[in-house]
Amino acid sequence: MKHFLLLTLMSYSVLALTVNKKIEENLAFEKYDQVIIDANQALLTETNRKQIASIMYYKAKALYHQGELEDAFEILKELVEDYNFEIDYEKVLNLQFEISNARYEKSGSSNFFGSSEEAIEFYEALIAQAPYSKGASTSMLRIGMLQQDDNDDIAAMSTYHKLIATYPKSDEAGYARIYIAQFNIFSMRGIHGNLELMREAKTQLRLFINQYNKHPLLSEAKDQLASLEEVEAERTYNLALFYLDPVHSRPAAAKRYLYKVVVDYPDTEAAVVAEAKLEKLDKSYKGEIKTRQISKKKNDDLQKKLEQQIFTPLAPQARDRSTRRIIVRPEDSKGKFLVPVEDLGLDLVPLENTDTVNKEEGEK
Template sequence: MRLKFLFLLLAGLAALPVSADDKAALDAFAAGREQENQRNFLSAADFYLEAQVQADDPVQKANALISAARAFRKARKYGDEFDCLQKLAQGHVTRINYYEVVKRQFEIGDKFHAGHRDYYRSWLPFIKKDDRTIEIYEAAIKNAPCGPEAPEAMLRLGRLYLNDGKVDQAIRHFSEAIKLHPGTEAARYAALELSNALLTLAKRGDGDGSNAQLALEAFDTFLAKHPDDPQTDWIKRSREEIYGIIAARLCDIGKFYSKNKKYDVAQRYFTTVIRDYPSTKSTAEAENELAAINEEFRANGQEWTPEKRVFREEAFPAEHSDTLHVPGSGSRWLLPIKDTRGGLVDRNKEEVITDDML
């Protein structure tokens, strides 16, 4: 009886109609498999992609994309293979071996970095498509920023951006390689590239001198981590160059104030150059500027002395407020307590709230 019931159940399942889309997907997949067996890989990939579009079942879609990626790989159309893998990584994470998919994306990026370019048609192999190295590396790094292949990709990507003149994006990738993959060889080279990029920005002039300060931090960090590195001599020379850039900037600001008769302000900038950057060329300029200020005063029968700045401490003035206690002032109360009495609150005295006051 049980066998008869099972037979009827299986017969009923077999008789269930297959949707038109699923049937078209199965037919396209079968055609793709036949073309792949005949080594017509591009035709096979087209059939697999058609199956992916027609299929309703997500598992069937994933299988079609995997087969299309395999066919494109056999046809050496690595850019199209990457597109299939990216769809798998974004839409079928639970149905694939994610690590292997992303690892293959990095490998494709390496191939493009080495010079590979997809061709437009098999019968026009001499017409190549555009370089997709940056696009592929960016996507692969986004998919697995902490993967073992990521630091080398970040380093290469930063160098590509440097070659394109996009220094800010290069700095971002060098910094990520150093932060996410410390201790790797790629991170060491990224630190050198980062130092060089910041040095380039500092030479161009950055207004507030922030790039010069960042370059100094990068130099000091590299020397602390790699004191015996062969590149330490270059780092030290570059650091002296940065000192010269900072000193020249401060000296120019001092000249501006001196030209506008703001001698006390100018004196502070010139003194900073002489005190903090004595080995730079700007030190002599700063000394000459200070001497010129003194000579101008003497020519007018005056003696110039720098203004002395005096600092004094003053208490907070009493102010109107309805807040009796501010959270975080050392008491155990977490919420502000309002004073309904009004009047002035002395901020210089810490008020203590006791139970009998509530």
């Protein structure tokens, strides 16, 4: 009897492996219709729960590749709910995420879920079961976005901060920084320019700009940071105007605020008008912005000159290798050079403080 049971189990295992191998081969060759036919046929007679779960997973994968996203997702939901002890949880959740991501990219929302609460639960489950999977950081970003859609901004900001802390190098962390900055900018407008919110927004934008060179939102982040700089510069400039008013006349304080605008926000429009006022108030003022502009021009001219010297094309005599004189042969260099060193015939000027210069001076 035991021998018969063992043979039965062995034959069942061989049959299951054969079915799975056939389905996997058809998946690999993108024969999705055949996968669905074979899966449906196998499910009619299969009784082993682990094998049923495997076949259902294959079927969901085939349906996904055929574009039947809703049907594929429903099968995977059933696996998570009813076969959670028989499935590779991370593999199923990752495929669910991949499908929901495909729908999200098409329509801007994953409408497989009946509510945002259900969607958040799904993404939280994916993160909990597979915290280092490729979909984990995106899932956390989606949670924050869904919370914002539900007007739960406090929870959303907490999620974004957690995302930055957990996956600091991900592209999603960049989006989180931008969303935090945008939320603070929006909130700042509603409560008369709260400085704490402005500082937080500027911090997130600067960290974002320093970290990401090719992020889709890089240009927008730079514009937002420049806009905040302009707001701060204008506020500081207005304080200077306040102390220049005869009613509150304090010229020394006014000069300090004007100078702060010029030094701290040199690239703003407010800095230009602040400098003009400083020049009238303080005859000894030399002009920070003008000095920087002149210095920048000098540096640019010097850089251009150096580049011209470095990248100047070789003289005609230097291009003709047949006329070049070999200065050092590899066999005479004690292993220092692997190829001959040739004289380019450029008649270089001797460097200062060298033996060449000293010899020439001695000869004179």
